[in-house]
Amino acid sequence: MTTTFHPTRHGELLQGARDSLPMLAGAAPFGIIFGTLAGPSGLSLLGAMGMSLFVFAGSSQFIALTLLSGGAGLAVIVFTTFVVNLRHALYSATLLPHVASLGQRWRIPLAFWLTDETFAVVQHRYGAADASPLKHWYHLGSSLAMYGNWIVWTLVGVLLGRSFEGLDKLGLEFAMVATFTGIVVSLLKTRPMVAAAITAGAVALLARDMPYKLGLLLAALAGVVVGVLLEGRTATEEAQA
Amino acid sequence: MSQYELAVILGMTAVTFLIRYSFFALGDKVQFPPLVKRALRYVPVAVLTAIVVPMVLLPDGRHWQLDWRNAWLLGALVSAFIAWRFNHLLAAMGGGMAVFFLWRWLLA
Numbered sequence: 001m002t003t004t005f006h007p008t009r010h011g012e013l014l015q016g017a018r019d020s021l022p023m024l025a026g027a028a029p030f031g032i033i034f035g036t037l038a039g040p041s042g043l044s045l046l047g048a049m050g051m052s053l054f055v056f057a058g059s060s061q062f063i064a065l066t067l068l069s070g071g072a073g074l075a076v077i078v079f080t081t082f083v084v085n086l087r088h089a090l091y092s093a094t095l096l097p098h099v100a101s102l103g104q105r106w107r108i109p110l111a112f113w114l115t116d117e118t119f120a121v122v123q124h125r126y127g128a129a130d131a132s133p134l135k136h137w138y139h140l141g142s143s144l145a146m147y148g149n150w151i152v153w154t155l156v157g158v159l160l161g162r163s164f165e166g167l168d169k170l171g172l173e174f175a176m177v178a179t180f181t182g183i184v185v186s187l188l189k190t191r192p193m194v195a196a197a198i199t200a201g202a203v204a205l206l207a208r209d210m211p212y213k214l215g216l217l218l219a220a221l222a223g224v225v226v227g228v229l230l231e232g233r234t235a236t237e238e239a240q241a
Numbered sequence: 242m243s244q245y246e247l248a249v250i251l252g253m254t255a256v257t258f259l260i261r262y263s264f265f266a267l268g269d270k271v272q273f274p275p276l277v278k279r280a281l282r283y284v285p286v287a288v289l290t291a292i293v294v295p296m297v298l299l300p301d302g303r304h305w306q307l308d309w310r311n312a313w314l315l316g317a318l319v320s321a322f323i324a325w326r327f328n329h330l331l332a333a334m335g336g337g338m339a340v341f342f343l344w345r346w347l348l349a
Contacts, residue, residue: 044242083284180292181324197287199287
């Protein structure tokens, strides 16, 4: 990522968008697939666009589709969204020192647009050596680029899904499986993490017939508990050794 | 748009925004307790595995399919292998999807 540019508002804004380009390309297929699968999952055109416009959180939108087509209840969908997006609280906490001096009219929109991608991109910029007072414009540039990108590709997906019959039979959901598998494997760096994954997978299988997709939450909870307990035990053993 | 859809979108919007805004709003006043911080690190692995495993092992949602004809399983294994061996997420996505669609096409 380049950091040699004139620190003007416009310059920062454009650079933020430009540095987000790889992320935009990565998100595009997901926007398309989300839009394509929305109809068959029982979401109207307005519903699909509304979700991308207001929720603006890819993985939870995908999971919501799976849950909707599985007949999950409202409470389960909202609570699963909460669990899946909890990681954003960590981003929010991490970026706080950089936005603390800004007014709420900056903090509210930047919070609304906070995604994994923008977090990754702006962290570099905020950490750069120059003391530019305009780095939040860079943050805004990345946010707007990601937001516009997500909405455009969702719309493309929705339109494709309505124009071609049977797109939902192609198994496009596999894109989600491939991505999630890749993310999980890259996170399996410690034994407690592996144990958390195995536990969550096993409980998800055992509890798969629970109503409202409650099995997913139970599995996630079991995985987290096992991971935390094992990590605690490992830490204690190391402290005693 | 049905009322149910509207409720789903409103609910998802509210929780997602509140999470993202939590620390921006509160400032430095609030800190995560260490146990919560530790638990949060396990959330992605636990949630994502819980979503993927049933989809891969029971592709139709009802019947186990533990054989080489299961494109979901094969594709996921390829994604996992690429992620583990090369630590490259885009390649893991692309490789897994390529094998998945190739396998479905070959077996069709």
